[in-house]
Amino acid sequence: MARPDTLAEGPITMSAPIGAEGEDTVSTDPGLRRLALRTLLAAFPGHTAPGWAEDLLGEGLAGYTLFGFNIADTEQVATLTAQLRAARRDTIIAIDEEGGDVTRLAHRTGSPYPGNAALGAIGDLDLTRRVYHAIGRELADVGINLDLAPTVDVNTATDNPVIGTRSFGADPVRVAAHAAAAVVGLQQAGVAACAKHFPGHGATIADSHLELPTVDVTPQLLRDRELPPFAAVIAAGTKAIMTAHIRVPAITGDDPATFTEALLVDVLRGEYGFTGTVVTDALEMKGASRSAGGIGPAAVRALRAGADLLCLGADIELEIVEEAAAAIAGALADGTLSLARVEQAVARNEALAAWTHGIEDVELSPRLGYDAARRAVSVEGSLSGFEHPFVVQLRAGHTIAEGAVPWGLSPHLDGTPQLAVAADETSANALIDAAAGRPIVLVGRHTHRNPAARSLAEQLAAVHPLAVVEMGWPAGWRPNGVKAFVTTYGASHANGRAAAEILGLVA
Incomplete structure (x- = not known):
């Protein structure tokens, strides 16, 4: 694995500490800023990338998430992703394409595929794999290489306001089996899967977009109920796992999981053996930004806790990207964030961007999703x-x-x-x-x-x-x-x- 460009050129030299002679060194140190950008997954408005979005890729930005407001039709999306890759070939281009109720490609009409609740109710693992393979093929065809899916939360709270039909069900064994099948299907299509939301968002009755939910369970119950699907997707080879902005007081205290090393490093990597990329849920969400005091501090805390790729969110402009990059660079400069930790994150992000898998030549039925929905x-x-x-x-x-x-x-x-x-x-x-x-x-x-x-x-x-x-x-x-x-x-x-x-x- 190649080292980050800024490190391969030699050690980063800081000419003066922050504040020396009244000058903020961080803002003028391109090495630190470039390194920080390589941990960020940003967004932009519109059907074409603005100039600043292309410039950021040239400066090292890890990539972008596409949302409904970026999408008119498949031809336009393919043109957009080609535009981004012209700025830098190894760009991560992500999307929330879960099928069912959460779709970006089909946001104008509704998804042609049933979501996880329907697939879980049917109980056919090969059908789940084939549906996700079809979704992956559609994404690959338009140049998207990371799907922020599947949702593998065990939905035990009937009135869960944010998961619900996005879940394969309320039984950990059923969810784990379908989660693994979904990951295999996506990645057979050459699109990296990102299973979410670790360590499990299914027992909440609050929405982390708006507040910091709590899952008040013992560590043992968490392992028995919430974590089996994550063990299953790791065994299935998922390339990425997304964190949840939720509290598990027995482990995280007052912090969200996104900021908790005990979960991201000790449990996810140490106990469960995950070696891929840890992606944060959107840092603009109140469950993260409010807890940290803004997107910049949230970015630093997430990296320090063990996250690798920082999803900033949907409502993102150049100023917010710069804010996050400046906060990370500042923390590197003053030593509150380890250079080795950020270098590790960048290496994992590079590996994710470089990963590819031959697309299986399987004829897809246009009725696949509709026939599956009928069975549910x-x-x-x-x-x-x-x-x-x-x-x-x-x-x-x-x-x-x-x-x-x-x-x-x-x-x-x-x-x-x-x-x-x-x-x-x-x-x-x-x-x-x-x-x-x-x-x-x-x-x-x-x-x-x-x-x-x-x-x-x-x-x-x-x-x-x-x-x-x-x-x-x-x-x-x-x-x-x-x-x-x-x-x-x-x-x-x-x-x-x-x-x-x-x-x-x-x-």
Whole structure:
């Protein structure tokens, strides 16, 4: 493995300590700044890279994460990644492409693949591998080499606001098996996998984008419940693992896992033998930035704890990249961050960028994701009598991770009358009148979490033929009197199509 350019040219010389003669040496030391940049995964707005983004690659930046706002279509993405690689060939280009509810390539229409909850419910490991291989092939075709997936959290909190259908399930053994299959599938396509979120975000009822969640468990329970999927993906050869901005007080104290050496070094590397790249979740998230006092201090703390590649986030401009680089360079200059630690991180990032694997010549079925989503659907009760329904979709929000991606049955219907409403802005009587004698299919997402939606469904089921289609994380709630309860285990384009097919409503 080649050493970082700044080190290969000779030792870094610091002409004066910070503050000598009133000058900040860090800001004028290109060696330290370049080394710092080689730990950063930044972002930029728009469908083409601005000049500063190309310049940063030339100066050593590790790479970029692409988001929905960077993507118009596959041809444009391929042109964009080629633009970035023209600036530096060994650029890491990452994306959150999980399938299901979290998609960037298909953010305008919804993913053509079911997500992890559906795949876990089906229970076919080879199907999981094939779905992730197909996702990997699509990414490789447009020049993306790191997928910030799969999500391998064990979703034990039914009301988890950020994981939910992104998880393969609530059973560690099931999650571990599917997590390993997903990693194999992606990496067979030549795209590095990044399993997330270590040491496990599934037992939280808070969103680390907005605050610092706590998983208050013993170290033993963590090993028994949260960590088996990470052991499985390491055994499967995952190239990267992403940290979680969560507290596990028995191990991390008041800090997030991202800043905790006892987890990233002692457990992940020492106990579990991981030798790949440790990637942070976005440092702009409140679970990290608020804990550290800003992105700059968060970057330093994450590197010191054992992270290698620092994901800055989505809302990133040149000033934020410079802030993080300056903080790292300053910590190197004053000795509060070890040069050997950063050199180690850079070497791992270089190895990740250089990794490649021959793409298997496997013909992909355009129906793969849709057929898989159909297999995941479960129906309780009977859909008899719902051949000509009135479809009501309850408006629902989305998480920051998911973004505003279209969902529901609307794109797939054959002219069936439909209505989109907010649960707290309508009534059972109003919907019954609108249905004009037809049975009602009520389509929701995490319906049980919304008191108004739950109440509306219960009122309808008591007086009118009702089928509920649940497209969020399944819960135990069922409205009394409901004729059928359909669970899709996700809200992707494929999940919506599957539900429409089950109901016999496809155009």
